[in-house]
Amino acid sequence: MTTRSGSASYDGFGKDGKGHVCTQSGVLSHAQYGFGSRFEDGIGTNPEELIAAAHASCFTMALSFALAGAGFTAGRLDTTAKVTLEKDGDGFTITKSALDLKAVIDGIPPEQFAAIAAEAKANCPVSKLFNAEITLTHTLNP
8 A cells, every 4th residue: 555645725715816736746836826826827736636637647557557567568648637627516527538649659550559558548547536527638649
């Protein structure tokens, strides 16, 4: 079992509040977040982009290991995740994570690639965490 942690603080409330987020690794150390960075074009991060980065990296690593397990040894995978936050009554809900994959892999049949990518999407730990629609588009050897 592996346990990782992140933390957040928020001083003040609502639109006037300001927050900071940190990760155990120190990659994020008191990174600013707040209303402006979440709902406007303010400086700082927000939960949705952190979730998007987590989903893109988890899926890409899962796919990398699945391709290695299928005997492929070289290539490149580039994934972007776009997480959608929608108004839901009085609050908000993350309703979608759209993965967009660009892959360069020599010698893989498109049908095999699509099947391996779909399995990685369904089985990466972050995909399993979501109770949201998760889509995947991919381009092989663009």
